[in-house]
Amino acid sequence: MNKFQTKINQCRNHLLNQDIDLGFRRLVDCVLDTQNLDLYSHIIEIVSWYDENPADTETYLDKLNTLITKLEQIEIPDSGFDQTLITTKDLKKQYPRSAFAIGPIDIELKAGEIWGLVGENGNGKTSLLRVLAKDLQYDQGEISYESKLEKLDSYNLRTQLTYIPQRTPKWYGSLKSNLKFTASQYGLSGIENELTVLMYIIRFGLWKFRNHVWNELSSGYKMRFELARTFLRKPRLLLLDEPLANLDVLAQQVVLEDLKNMSQSLSNPLGIVLSSQQLFEVEKIADKLIFLKNGKPIYVNQNEEKEAVNEGSQTILEMDLEIEKDKLSELLAPLSLQKITYNGGVYIVHIDKAGCINEVLQILINQQVPIIYVRDISKSTRRFFIQKQHA
Amino acid sequence: MNRIRKFDLYLLERFPLLWHTKICYMLLYSVLLSAVFYLWGFFYTNQYHINNRPVNLYFSDSYATFFLVIFFIIGITFWALSYFKKSAVKNFYPLQRFYFTKLFLNFILIFWSLTWPSKTFNWGVNQKVKTLASLEELQQAIKTINTAHAFLPESSSDYEAKHFLATKYPNVEWVRFNKTDSIWNDDGISLLESTRNGFRDYIPEEHPEATNNIEGVTIQLLQTKKEAMIDTCNQGYHTVVTKSLKYKDLTSNKFYDLRNYEKELISSDHFDFPEYDLFQSYWAQIHNRYGNRYYEYYYDDFQSVKPEINKQVNELLDKDSPKAISEVVNQYQHFLKKYGIHHYLEPDTILNYLAKHPNAISQKTIVSVNGWGIESKRLRRNRFPSFEAYQQYRNNKDLDNDYLPAYFVDRDQVKQLYRNVYDANFPYIDWEYLFVILIISTALSFVFILFSFSDLLTLLLAIPFGGILLVLNILCIVFLTSFGIHENFDTKISIHVILFMTLMYGLLFWFDQSKKVHKRILNITFYLCFLLTAFLPHALLFLIDNLFKKDLISSCGNEYTQHTVFFYWLPDPLLSLLLPVAFMLLFMKFIRPVISKAD
Structure with a gap:
């Protein structure tokens, strides 16, 4: 049983257990994995229908199960995982007029992996993320990207390395128009643009807010918007600086779960590095952790439950x-x-x-x-x- | 509203750049504004304006300029607010091919489109002029106007015999005493006579046998011929007197005679519009190869001889029909009334007076050229029992200011009417205006391109940096040119400019490669280099010309400089626009690497 089939089974189980929201989100992930516009339309129709008939859960579940049946007939191979996206070797960043330095940092981030970056304030988390995003110059060491990214010029490379700062800038116009603009910049035109944007709106629970403007959204939904916008870009590497800051506990859990699932996307498995102060929440989803203390890293491999530092x-x-x-x-x-x-x-x-x-x-x-x-x-x-x- | 939304969505999904620049809406804004200004121009124009002001001044006369500036600022402000709310570049979204080129051209089109109302205003004006004044009617009226003016005497000089003689004998020079009749007047006449040793100046006093006395006026009538100069280094013609002539042998007209009249108020070829293609019209305006008329067509017709009008007047006089003459003058008055030309005429009174007093044309003005003091004229005129009595009284007075001519026709209004009808019917491409507008649009587009990928602080910091570099350059040039010979001035400047530009581009390259240089320094250098690029083509052409030009001496001993072809390209507005734009577009290839460089 490959990953796609496992995902579909999880959907079905969630729905069977009346865990409708979770099952639905998984289902949307599966549909996104197919990159099939007909299926996009199908699920959008279901969401529209449910929006008008919120009380009719039974029919809603039937419709979702019909879609699952359709998905079961599709085969998507597991590919792209375990591909190393970024490798750093003895990476050092020295600040001018300061004794503080970050590194040496050694990272090998693979597609589908999430790395958590933790540490006290002022220990270089944001700087390290910016260095990885090619937004900040480093002084020593090497950074290498996967072969496809390596071939790109610096600008195009940065289109694939998406860095979301802690304080995201204000945007103007409706939520949907902003997402459509992003999608069209990434070459999605016509119906493909419309359907893909709506899919990510649905995926990040923004359906009811699609015509809202920046001022009308809470911090949590702003972060969800940023994630939707980011995933529309189909980044290879996603670098998030304190994405959980300003989010309530529930929103934090939803965002982290979304990140975990999206990193496992079959259509675009990506690597994520996120910094956070929410240690336990991050530890739950991160494959590896880097604890930065005075710029020096301590590595923790969550999967192997084996500590680098004895x-x-x-x-x-x-x-x-x-x-x-x-x-x-x-x-x-x-x-x-x-x-x-x-x-x-x-x-x-x-x-x-x-x-x-x-x-x-x-x-x-x-x-x-x-x-x-x-x-x-x-x-x-x-x-x-x-x-x-x-x- | 729904259609607009659909269209907006269509642009957003398929043409994100057009959607982002809002060019369609800006063009729509410009078109609507243009329509409003067309109507403004149309309704502003009336007969009074047509008769008194050139059509190209109505735009400023009506304060439309002021409003256009306001609408321009409003449009650009809202547009800029909308445009800068989003940025594909600052978000590091993938950019389509030639993104900045397309963006730049979008900007130029937007800025240029906002100047369209100034043109459509004039279209509205032209349309109204065509409505109010028919070209055909005015064309047909030229003959009437010119003939009628022969019988509405304004100045005695219009009736001098020399005009008539000039129409018949083009090679006869007329030399007469000056106004005080004390010395021969040689103003503007350079005549030679043949001698054994060559030529010498012709001095009228030395030829008393050539002098004619006509009705108390002393003149010499000299037949001349043109002879080419012998000196090849001073090419040209001499006017050489061949023989003297007798007045009575040439004409039987009196010295002041209606038959001498040949003046045209409106040229008979006034509406002959030269047929130029685009290239010729550009060349005519920019390089002035086709004379002034094309863009500043009006010229004074008094300079040339007009045998046609003289013939018409003489034909009327030969008929000896006062009725026919009266008809012409009355037709003219009808024309003046129809087009609201300021005038006061009593044709029959004037014609009767002229018939009774043929010498009146050499006396005080009967019909003046404007209506100044019209009320006082009427008051004074009414004190006399008849026009004849009034005119006789005036003829005996020295001070004409107290008793102005009883009648007038505002000739300037007639001329203005014709000029405006010409301009309205034969509009031309004003290349100079077009280039000025395009250069301003390009400069604004350049600024907006900079804002599209820069942060405001760095951009503002570039201004003092640029200022300091400019001052240093000026000091350098002053220092360099203070030494050595003056002839090297241009060469020194051109070499200095190119060296400075090379240095700046070198620094840019170095800063871009270096990991140590702060990104802000790199950006400031980039902005300055971007600006310099606009001047690079001309600096290069200037340098090449200075390096390859030759200082030569002609066979006549005159020093001259043989320039390269680039020298002649430098002032050409088309190249002045296209070359910098082309170089800036090429330079835009460096925007992406520079902005994506890590801090």
Whole structure:
């Protein structure tokens, strides 16, 4: 079973489980994978119909299932994945009149992969993204792109390396006209332009806002618009600077999920590098993470769950408890407690024993300590965001 | 509204550049504005304006210029706001082939189209002129006008015998005493006489036998011939006196005689429009090869001899029919009334007076050329029992200002009417105006192209940088040209300019290749080089001409410079426009690499 068939099965299952929104989004992804204008029209008709008949869910589901049946007859091979899009070797960026430098950075980003870029403010995340986007000059090292991109001149290369800054500029006119303009610049004309734009409008949940202007959209929808515009460009490499900033929790989850799915597009598998302060959310979708500390990288491979930096067999827990530090130390002492730090309102507990979160919880429950939350951050980059304890 | 939306969508989906530049809407705006200005021109024009002001001044007279500037600014402001809200370049969207060339041409067309109303205004004016004044009717009236004026005496000099003699004997020179009749008047006449040793100046005093006395006027009538100059270095002709003539042998007319009249108020070939093709019309205006008439056609007809009008007047007099003469003058008066020409005439009174007093043509003006003080004229005239009494009183007075001529025809209005009808019926392409407009449109387009891919701050910073470089260049040129011989002035300047341009292009290349140079410096250099490119072709032509021109001495000892063909190209407006545009379009190939360079 190839990826396309797996995606279709997921759609069907989501719909069967009455998870209609999720199933629908997956279905739109599948239709986009086909790049078939007839199927585009079909799904647009369904959305239009549902827009007018929101209460008739049963018919809606029938229509979606009919479309799934159609999709099942189409075969799309898995191709383009695992192709290296960008490789950097000993990449360094030095700032003039400053001792601060980024790097050396070594990245090998493949199509379909998502890399998360985390780190405290002022540690060079945005600069690194801009360097990768060819927006900022680097001083040492090498950047090489996939062979197709390598052949392009600098301008055309930048049309394929899409960088979305944290603060996206204001745009004018209706949401749809802006997307249509982008599409037509990328050579989509006539009916293809209209259908493709509507597909991305549907995909990013902008159907009801398609005729709205910038002022009428919330931050979340503005970000969705930016993503729709970006995916219309069919970029090979997408570089996002803090896309989750200014988004509510729900919007963050939707955006991250969209990114994950879109990176797996069969028609245009792309590589994504995104910077964020939302560590746990990013960790959920990223294949690899780079933690930048004073410009120096620490690499974390999420897939292999193997740390590049050897930290030993430790358990690091982040805990929000209603208990004094001394008392907590006393309670956890039997578990080879290494240290407890009070960090940003929560305790960070280091224990010289792997995978002992259950034992810790057991002790806390037994002692009837009020628990707000406990999180194992042993493999999370969260562990790098721990303030040094001063005497 | 729905159709507009559909059209807009069509453009957006298929022609994003046209949609982005909003050229269709701007052209529509220009066309609508042009239509409004056409109507404005049409309704502004009336008979009074036609008789008093050249048609090409109505645009400014009616404050249309002012309104066009306002509409231009409004149009450009809204358009610019709309255009700069989106940018394919700044977003790094793929650009179609020759994107900047197309953008540039779009801009030029937009700016140029906004000047169309000035043309359509004139079309409206021309149409109204054609409606109010028929070309055929005016053409037919020329003969009447010119003949009638013979019987509406304005100046005694119009009736001098020399006019008649000039029509009959083109080679007879007329020499007479000056106004005070004290010395021979040689103004404007350079006559020679043959001697054994060659030629010498003809001095009238030395030839008393040639002097004629006619009705108290002393003149010499000299038959002449043209002889080519012997000196090949001073080519031309001498006018050589061959013999003296007697007045009575040439004509029986009196010295001041109606029969001498040959003046044309309106030239009989006034409406003969020269047939030029586009190239000829361009050449005629720009290089003036076809004389002035084409674009500034009006010239004073007094300079040339008009035998035709003299013949017409004499024919009328030969008929000896006062009725026929009266008919002509009355027809003229009818024409004046019809076209609202300012006049005051009593044809029968004037003709009766002339018949009774043939010498009146040599006395005080009867019909003046304008209507100044018309009311005071009437008041004074009414104090006398008859025109005859009034005129006799005037003839005995020295100060004409107190008692002005009783009648008048505003001849300037007649001329203006004819000139305007000519202009309205035979409009021509005003190449000079067209080039000025296109050059301004190109310059504005250049600025807008810069704004299309630049940020405002960097662009503004380029202005002081450019200013500093300009001052440095001027200082350099002053320093360079302060030494050495004057003849090298142009060569030094041209070499300096080309060296400076080469230096700038070199810097641009270096900055583009370097990783260390700040992007803003690169951009500023790029803008300045872009501007310099507009001047590059002319600088090159100027340099080539200076390097290859030769200073020579002719066989007659005159120094002259033999220039290359490029020297003659330099001032040509067509090339002055096309070459910079072509070079700028070529330079636009560098926009994409420069803007996509990392900071």
